[in-house]
Amino acid sequence: MKFSADRLPVNSSGPFIHIVRIDVAPEHDEAFNRWYVDVHLPAILGCPGWLTGARYIAIDDGPRYAAVYTIAGDWAYETPEFLAVKGFMEFEAHVSNFMRLRLAPI
Numbered sequence: 001m002k003f004s005a006d007r008l009p010v011n012s013s014g015p016f017i018h019i020v021r022i023d024v025a026p027e028h029d030e031a032f033n034r035w036y037v038d039v040h041l042p043a044i045l046g047c048p049g050w051l052t053g054a055r056y057i058a059i060d061d062g063p064r065y066a067a068v069y070t071i072a073g074d075w076a077y078e079t080p081e082f083l084a085v086k087g088f089m090e091f092e093a094h095v096s097n098f099m100r101l102r103l104a105p106i
Contacts, residue, residue: 017103021063043085049076
């Protein structure tokens, strides 16, 4: 995954914001949230270039869960460490309404 050069503001060198929003089948909420906090978030933050991460729950429309990360650059998507832990693993079949938003500083 690469940032589209024509979409980046001039002189934007990061850090960048990476937001993922999803819904999870209600019967898997508890297990998914436990996995995300105990396994997935620490694994992502252990990857080179993944600087911060936090989870949120929507109070308006749209997918229920959000994860907001700060990343050092688009190279963070290509590390072997990230490639090994990205995705929703055993919860993949229970995740819907996936949305990703990547933001660059102005």
